[in-house]
Amino acid sequence: MPGTYAYPRYSYVPPDDDGARHPVVVAGGGLAGLTVALDLALRGQRVVLLDDDDTVSLGPRAISFAKRTLEIYARLGLGPLLLGKGVTWTVSRVFFGDRLITEFDQMEEPGHQYPAFINLQQYYLERWLVEACQATGLVDLRWRNRVVAVGNRPGEVALTIEVPDGCYRLTADWLLACDGANSFVRESLDLPFVGRVFHDRFLIVDVVMQAGFPAERRFWFDPPFHRGGSVLLHCQADNVWRIDFQLGWDCDPEAEKDPDRVCARVRAMLGPDIPFELEQVSLYTFHCRRLEKFRHGRTLFLGDAAHQVSPFGARGGNAGVQDADNLAWKLLAVLRGDAPEALLDSYDEERAAAADENILASTRSADFITPRNEAARAYRDAVLDLAARHAFARPLVNSGRLSRPAVLRASRLNTPDAGGAWAGGLPPGAPAADAPVLCDGREDWLLRHLAADGFSLLLFGAPDEVPAAALTAPAGRARQGAWPVRSVFVSPAEADGVLWDRDGLAAARYDAQPGTAVLLRPDQHVAARWRGFDQVAVAAARRRALGIVGEERERIPA
């Protein structure tokens, strides 16, 4: 049990609604489950969340949170907490033996509110998520509630739930399965979870120490203190450091967890003069695999329940948060009759494509770190030897390709570019880019001005360059029901009611010219973009992003 952190204990409350029906039930109160529950609740939706434990996650979980994840949590109100407690880092160093062979700085460019990465123990984030869910008054958090049977029927999901007092039943209009890598929901629906297992074992050690190491990621291939394996060192909050020792497939997992043995490994690494305390020790083997479909009728899978990756690249936790971000608004639009059920198939398509990206990147990293055969090892070592001497080989060194947000290029919700000669910028499907702006003379950030309750239309140009139609009737707001398009004016000149893009970074990142319009979905991904504002085109792109196509246009008038 960690010494730096007191685990909260949440009270079990005996259920009093046996047989009740709820619109949304979330199974699993980890990162994905709590995030999707909070997102739904902040949009006004009641949620029942079932968790089989009575505290936040135990054991080593996610530690690195990427900029896109931080921006999602900023939308959910947790951005400042993450920035305040997390450790910001940007530098990665890779060693081969005792030689430094490559180092790089993740921070691609200045002018973003959130850094490329922060490191933070997952239990802090989960605790804040629980508190934020409680504060909404709309999330019914049920601790020590274990799902023991799932009936996935047409139009509903029947659940049997075991609690300390016995069993009870609920019916859910929608079940969000966020119950982790060993998902009971997935197993009880008998869904194949296909991919690769890597024949390797890793010893994960969290230690507390006042180390003189800078806050950066360090990765060693075959270091003198751990011959034949790799080692990863990463900082966390409260002077907790994560150390990852590659042990190989043939090690004895139980013997390796012996504290004396673990301490000897850590001491060999740190040297005799750095005092440390073990906080937690675990051993794991990883998979790269996913469900074929993330939607099965009224059951939707998120996070590790839907997909698993190797840990190199921080692509597990960050993907789970993006799953939640992608699904929450869509589910709400369907629940409220503003969009057809088929909108939820776009969740499957978009996030399965993102999972494939993550699986590909993390499989390649794992193949580099754990060579499959002697030939693979020869190439791996050849890269490392060459990298020490030649710049060309450094990009080939793969100690983990860090999480990048998915660009949903092939999504059916995108309205493709229709001409308009774009020189880069953000294509349909890309997540919105932040930029520094001035609002009423104060320094501010573009993303903070995006609509919380619908679509945003970024309109670039000085007020006299933006068509009058855009100013008076932003895409016909009156007819857009629950998912309006809200205009955000981004101007190169200071004026009333605009965000002043003084440094020109917003225009540069969106490849905007005077008159450019960019439509952003409720999850801040680009739905469409034009060189000029056209009310009819904006309305059509909004309908498309809500999945309203064909005969649905008759049924759903928006």
Add this chain to the structure above:
Amino acid sequence: MTRLDLSPRLSDPDGLFEVLVEAHGGLAPEASRRLDARLVLLLANHIGDVEVVKQAISAAMAAAP
């Protein structure tokens, strides 16, 4: 797409064969394998086109039973 050039291009083929063999002189099999891996990576970077390398892999695999 650039095609792998399979026409004879070397002005001194015997000389090329000699430098390859000499590079491996006295090396244990493991060290030889690593040297070859470094050579492949250096040459692949010089070519700079993974499509050409894929064609070379196919040609190499097809050339022996």
